Amino acid sequence: GAVVSQHPSWVICKSGTSVKIECRSLDFQATTMFWYRQFPKQSLMLMATSNEGSKATYEQGVEKDKFLINHASLTLSTLTVTSAHPEDSSFYICSARDFAGEGGLKTDTQYFGPGTRLTVL
Amino acid sequence: GQNIDQPTEMTATEGAIVQINCTYQTSGFNGLFWYQQHAGEAPTFLSYNVLDGLEEKGRFSSFLSRSKGYSYLLLKELQMKDSASYLCAPMDSNYQLIWGAGTKLIIKP
Numbered sequence: 001g002a003v004v005s006q007h008p009s010w011v012i013c014k015s016g017t018s019v020k021i022e023c024r025s026l027d028f029q030a031t032t033m034f035w036y037r038q039f040p041k042q043s044l045m046l047m048a049t050s051n052e053g054s055k056a057t058y059e060q061g062v063e064k065d066k067f068l069i070n071h072a073s074l075t076l077s078t079l080t081v082t083s084a085h086p087e088d089s090s091f092y093i094c095s096a097r098d099f100a101g102e103g104g105l106k107t108d109t110q111y112f113g114p115g116t117r118l119t120v121l
Numbered sequence: 122g123q124n125i126d127q128p129t130e131m132t133a134t135e136g137a138i139v140q141i142n143c144t145y146q147t148s149g150f151n152g153l154f155w156y157q158q159h160a161g162e163a164p165t166f167l168s169y170n171v172l173d174g175l176e177e178k179g180r181f182s183s184f185l186s187r188s189k190g191y192s193y194l195l196l197k198e199l200q201m202k203d204s205a206s207y208l209c210a211p212m213d214s215n216y217q218l219i220w221g222a223g224t225k226l227i228i229k230p
Contacts, residue, residue: 043222112166
């Protein structure tokens with residue numbers, strides 16, 4: 001399957017600092033990438049949909065000024081958590097949409113990065 | 122509204138077969154995905170069904186009935202490493218995946 005990388009895999013930062021997380025599709029071009037957040041023992045929660053070359057679409061309740069998303073190329077999207085606070089500590093996971101195939105045999109699959117565990121002190 | 126229903130937890134024995142059921146209600150439908158998620162890790166893709174029927178891939182098979190809003194994941198010859206959460210995720214008309222809490226599968230020797 002397609003490979004998605006995410007960096008860093010974990011980060012510890014002080015309250016008030018900003019953290020940038022990178023998501024890359026390594027062997028395919030992804031016009032759409034998704035950012036999720038997952039708290040312990042809870043399901044994935046979609047934060048925003050990132051489309052290459054345009055503004056991200058944020059889910060209700062997600063502050064766009066706090067979670068800055070940039071999708072500058074077909075293989076890279078970044079999520080910046082600005083002025084992070086302890087309540088932002090979570091597992092952040094990106095996925096990249098691989099829309100492939102020819103004719104009537106197209107597949108549309110999301111492949112996930114390994115995730116970034118953020119701890120804000 | 123959109124809804125996913127899966128058992129919260131299942132237990133099975135190593136070497137056995139287990140079937141994880143999923144019923145769903147979505148606004149539109151563009152296929153259904155099954156993902157495996159080990160504790161502390163991101164989900165990994167297992168299968169994708171867009172047409173009715175059974176898709177077999179090694180020890181794992183996935184079935185879909187669109188008219189019933191029903192899917193199942195069948196795991197054969199269970200191994201200890203199969204202990205994980207299994208997430209059923211249909212894709213709605215906006216091509217967004219709808220996530221439930223998943224089924225935690227516990228494999229016992």
